[in-house]
Amino acid sequence: MTTPAIAEARKTALNSTHRRMGAKMVNFGGWDMPLEYAGIVAEHIAVRTHAGLFDVSHMGEIEISGSRALDLVQWISCNNAARLAMGQAHYSGLMTSRGTFVDDLLVHKLSDRHYLLCVNAGNQDIDFDHIVANNKFAAKTENTGARYSQLAIQGPRATGILQQLTPVPLEPIRYYHFTFGKISGVECLIARTGYTGEDGFEIYFDPTHSEKLWNDILEAGQAAGLVPCGLGARNTLRLEAGMCLYGHEIDDTTTPLEASLGWICKLDKAPFLGSEMIARQKQAGPERKLAGFEMLDKRIGRDGYPVIIAGREAGRVTSGCPAPFLKKNIGMAYVPSNASAVGNEIEISIRGQVAPARIVAMPFYKRPQ
Amino acid sequence: MYPGGFHYTKQHEWVNVDGSVGTIGITDYAQNELGDVVFVEMPKIGAQLKAGQSFGTVESVKAVSEIFSPVSGEVTEINSALADSPEKINSDPHGSAWLIKVRLADPKEVSSLMDSAAYETYIAGQAKEHSA
Numbered sequence: 001m002t003t004p005a006i007a008e009a010r011k012t013a014l015n016s017t018h019r020r021m022g023a024k025m026v027n028f029g030g031w032d033m034p035l036e037y038a039g040i041v042a043e044h045i046a047v048r049t050h051a052g053l054f055d056v057s058h059m060g061e062i063e064i065s066g067s068r069a070l071d072l073v074q075w076i077s078c079n080n081a082a083r084l085a086m087g088q089a090h091y092s093g094l095m096t097s098r099g100t101f102v103d104d105l106l107v108h109k110l111s112d113r114h115y116l117l118c119v120n121a122g123n124q125d126i127d128f129d130h131i132v133a134n135n136k137f138a139a140k141t142e143n144t145g146a147r148y149s150q151l152a153i154q155g156p157r158a159t160g161i162l163q164q165l166t167p168v169p170l171e172p173i174r175y176y177h178f179t180f181g182k183i184s185g186v187e188c189l190i191a192r193t194g195y196t197g198e199d200g201f202e203i204y205f206d207p208t209h210s211e212k213l214w215n216d217i218l219e220a221g222q223a224a225g226l227v228p229c230g231l232g233a234r235n236t237l238r239l240e241a242g243m244c245l246y247g248h249e250i251d252d253t254t255t256p257l258e259a260s261l262g263w264i265c266k267l268d269k270a271p272f273l274g275s276e277m278i279a280r281q282k283q284a285g286p287e288r289k290l291a292g293f294e295m296l297d298k299r300i301g302r303d304g305y306p307v308i309i310a311g312r313e314a315g316r317v318t319s320g321c322p323a324p325f326l327k328k329n330i331g332m333a334y335v336p337s338n339a340s341a342v343g344n345e346i347e348i349s350i351r352g353q354v355a356p357a358r359i360v361a362m363p364f365y366k367r368p369q
Numbered sequence: 370m371y372p373g374g375f376h377y378t379k380q381h382e383w384v385n386v387d388g389s390v391g392t393i394g395i396t397d398y399a400q401n402e403l404g405d406v407v408f409v410e411m412p413k414i415g416a417q418l419k420a421g422q423s424f425g426t427v428e429s430v431k432a433v434s435e436i437f438s439p440v441s442g443e444v445t446e447i448n449s450a451l452a453d454s455p456e457k458i459n460s461d462p463h464g465s466a467w468l469i470k471v472r473l474a475d476p477k478e479v480s481s482l483m484d485s486a487a488y489e490t491y492i493a494g495q496a497k498e499h500s501a
Contacts, residue, residue, distance in 0.1 A: 024404075040430045041405040232404070232431055298408055298452075300428055322407045322430050351426075 012057035013149050013210035023230055029122025031058040034230035043233035044324040047196055048365075050225030051155030053217055054234055056202070057210065060124025060145040062117040068137035073107060073115050076134055076273055078256055080266035084109040089176050089191060092264050093256050094119070094127055099274030099281065101250045101259075103127050106193060108178060116189075118150075118202075120246045134273060149207040153217060153226070154200035154237075156367075161221035162201055166190070170201070184216040195234060197241025197365050239330065240323045242292060242363030248303060248318045249290055249332055258286045258334065260362070288315065289340040292362035293348075295329035299355040301348035307333045308347040308354050314339065317348060323364060330364050331357075370397060370489075372463050376439060376479040377488035383463065384439040386479055391440050394467040395427060395458065398492045403429040406458040411447045411469065418442060418471060420478055425468065427458060440478045442471035 009032035018025065023034035034055065037043060046052050064072050073081045079092035086109055094102040094117075103123040108116040119127045128143040135141055153162055163170050168181030168190060178191035189204040205213065218228060235245070244250050249259055255278060256265045267279050295301055300322055307315040320331025335346065342361050347354040375383040381399035384391045400406060408428040418424050418438040425436045447469050451457060457466040483491060 035431075036404060039405050236430060299410075300408060300433075302433065322428075324405075324430065 010058070012055055013207040014055045014057065014214055017211055017214060018055065021228065023228070026231065028231055029058065029120065031121050033058055034228075036230040036232045037228045040230075040232040040236060041324045043227060043229040044236050046225060046227045047155045047198055047229065047233065047237055048325045048367075049156070050227075051153060051157040051161055051200070051221055052196075052227055052229035052233065053214070053221065054152040054154070054229050054231075055149075055210075055214065056152050056234075057149040057207065058121035059150050060119040060121055060127065060143075061148050061204070062119060062124070062128055062131060063114065063142045063144050064117065064131070064139050065114040065142075066138070066140045067113060069113050069115055069139045071137045072131070072135055072139040072141070073117075074270060074272060075137070076131055077105070077107060078266065078272060078274070078278070079107070079264045080269040081107050081109065081115065082269065086111060087177055087179060089178060089193060090264075091176075093250075093261065094130065095272060095274035095278075096130075096252055097273050097277075098252075099255045099277030100252045101246065101254060101256070102130050102252060104244060104246055104250060106191075108189070108191065116204075123246060147206070148204045149210040149213075150202060150204050151210075151213060151217065152194055152196075152200065152202045152234075153221075154194045154196040154198045155226075156199060157221070157224045157226070158198070158200035161217065161224050161226055162190075164220045165216055173201075175199075184213055186213055188213075195241075195243060196237035197243070197363065198237075198367055235319075236321055236324055239319050239321060239332070240325060240363070240365040242332075242365075244290075245319060254334075255281055255286065257281050258288055259290045286337055288334045289337045290318070290332055291335050291340045291359045292364060293320075293331050293333060293346060293357040294360045294364075295331075295348070296345075296356040296358060298329070299348075299350055300329045301331045301333075301350065301355065301357060306349040307335055308349050309335065309339050313349070314346075320348075326365055328364075330360075332362070335359070371485040373485050375463070375485060376482035377485065377491075378437065378439045378482055379491065380437045381492075382437060382439050384479060384482070385467075386473065386476065389473050389476065390445070391442060391471050391473050391479075392467045393439060393469050393471065395434075395436060395462055396488070396492075397462050398495075399427075399434065400459050400462045403427060403432055403434055404459075405430050406455045409451045409455050409458070409468065411451075412444050414444055414447060416444045418444065427455075427468075436468065438471070439482055440471060441474040443474075444469050445472050446470040
């Protein structure tokens, strides 16, 4: 069942708030975090239909600055940061020399000489060491996770709720762009990004204001149906939206091409860490691919379960669960490329019995435009 | 909260004995730990269970939990209503969301299980461990 919160787990500035509000807590990536408040299904549906507020202050931040900041960002990550405008962000991969993932991340361009990377909580220190070790450009690197709290407000009503608390016009902020301004009097980086498949914002600010912002946003959103959410719903939401989670779909043994993330791999930019390996794999074609599947009966193919094709184990489920909004049991799995076509029937081995499933297109869920 | 006449296991199942029939379910503590229940896997009618043997699973959005029989006996009935509304396990775990009924092989077996007071003390200890 749930992993008990361990004494040495790290805590966000909102830890006591979550406990006081009755959240069920869980250890995630070394952090003591809310798993759920009212329950995963209710929170998931609230985000799809109204709005949800998540404390994601466990996420790490790394800043790269100086005259050669861009050179370092370009060398360590696979997307093309030279194409970012000021105030723009993109999804990318922090690469090993083998073309596999050290982590996945968001790169925000604060200025020509300053980039803010948002990385996974459990990887922050590994990422930072990796970036420092590959910093042949003498760029300034800082591990700044402790300087930020981060809240995510997600859902169709997120913009309207947040707008009540800020003079910054939010509607003009385009998807994957950000600006700076005050929310509830607190200076924030306000980014139109998220990990749920819904419209919404992720805001970064000084942790001393965490409780004020958490409470003010919840209060502002109460009438609009905003609810506090935990990492349980964040996981089911991102899975419905077909997004990868480090340690599940991607890790240092998987490449972007295998993970169907070829779109973040810009092989036409100058060489980067792992680009040769990725180019080679692109030419040959990856032997396995991440595919989305849907169970064909009521059983649930979960993380780690074997994928069976033609009677043989041919891969593993990377994430799988009931999808609360779609009301289907879905998952992602690595399968041989020649078996990855949409419509292909596969089987998932569940506690020694096989259950039928079908490869389907991802994302499973796409929000109405 | 925990019905007085029931007997409880450390794996958070309960059994309510009426003559030679034992009705089995999972406790409120168990459903709360699991969260939103979405699927239940049941044994077949006629299956012979030994005390402590796994007879099915209860799945929530985030986890699978095996269910162990508190007693030995033959499965005589399964709660088929749970196939379409497994969420009843969250709302009424000690009542309408019972899982199976068994014909007890040995009615004296339940004497090794906890009564409600002992079970409440037991889960209070578990909760403390979790928040430590």
